[in-house]
Amino acid sequence: MRVVIKIGTSTLTHPTGLLNIRLVEKICKAISDLKNAGHEVILVSSGAIGMGVAKLGFSEKPDDVSSKQAAAAVGQCELMYVYDKLFGEYNHIVAQLLITGDDIENPVRHEKFKNTLSRLLELRAIPIINENDTVSTEEIVIGDNDTLGAIVAKSVNADLLLVISDIDGVYTSDPRVDKNAVLLREVNSLEISKYAVAGGSGTKFGTGGMVTKFQAAEICADFGCEMIIVNGKNPNNIYDAVEGKTVGTRFKVK
Numbered sequence: 001m002r003v004v005i006k007i008g009t010s011t012l013t014h015p016t017g018l019l020n021i022r023l024v025e026k027i028c029k030a031i032s033d034l035k036n037a038g039h040e041v042i043l044v045s046s047g048a049i050g051m052g053v054a055k056l057g058f059s060e061k062p063d064d065v066s067s068k069q070a071a072a073a074v075g076q077c078e079l080m081y082v083y084d085k086l087f088g089e090y091n092h093i094v095a096q097l098l099i100t101g102d103d104i105e106n107p108v109r110h111e112k113f114k115n116t117l118s119r120l121l122e123l124r125a126i127p128i129i130n131e132n133d134t135v136s137t138e139e140i141v142i143g144d145n146d147t148l149g150a151i152v153a154k155s156v157n158a159d160l161l162l163v164i165s166d167i168d169g170v171y172t173s174d175p176r177v178d179k180n181a182v183l184l185r186e187v188n189s190l191e192i193s194k195y196a197v198a199g200g201s202g203t204k205f206g207t208g209g210m211v212t213k214f215q216a217a218e219i220c221a222d223f224g225c226e227m228i229i230v231n232g233k234n235p236n237n238i239y240d241a242v243e244g245k246t247v248g249t250r251f252k253v254k
């Protein structure tokens with residue numbers, strides 16, 4: 001199976017912005033094991049800005065663009081250092097790819113990106129992709145890594161986009177405020193397009209970060225790729241999702 005795995009900042013880091021060592025170690029171990037079982041894995045990892053902010057000692061995420069871009073430059077190094085170290089423990093090679101909206105929009109650059117990705121997969125490396133935050137401007141920004149994950153999944157014709165998050169999946173209402181909220185195990189394609197278009201807080205799935213996840217699911221559904229959201233707190237969820245077991249929320253293609 002060819003799987004694109006997107007990992008969000010809140011999974012990678014503690015609320016302090018510093019690396020969640022225990023959790024990230026477990027996630028890298030599970031992904032290494034998927035590779036050993038013969039799956040092709042591509043990572044889309046957030047965390048550059050968050051980790052850079054913490055490392056530079058800012059008390060909070062700065063508002064100005066150049067400080068954020070500086071933080072991304074620092075945090076991206078830290079991120080790749082950690083991945084190289086942890087995947088290296090299981091004899092896996094990592095490769096960093098930083099892209100911007102331009103690299104998707106421009107057919108020549110997109111083709112180069114796809115060629116490099118498929119060569120890296122042939123070479124059995126784990127491509128690790130993030131937006132090139134240090135040079136992204138408003139005009140060329142992809143914006144969020146859920147969308148980037150879906151774009152990457154489409155570029156490599158993936159079988160699955162696995163979104164590792166800090167929430168168990170999609171609920172009927174916000175589980176942080178409604179104790180009767182029910183976890184939906186499946187979302188069908190009609191629901192995907194309805195909520196991807198509706199966006200914003202108008203949807204009943206309007207918890208933090210859900211809007212971009214629906215938009216990503218719609219991109220995936222359009223080219224026939226399933227997307228699953230799982231909670232990263234239990235790394236066994238990663239195995240279960242790839243093995244087709246019931247876990248998190250599955251966005252159905254048909």
Ligand code: GLU
Nearest residue numbers: 046047048049050144145
């Ligand atoms: N590219 C951003 C970072 O690495 C994350 C964007 C996102 O998570 O949506 O900090």
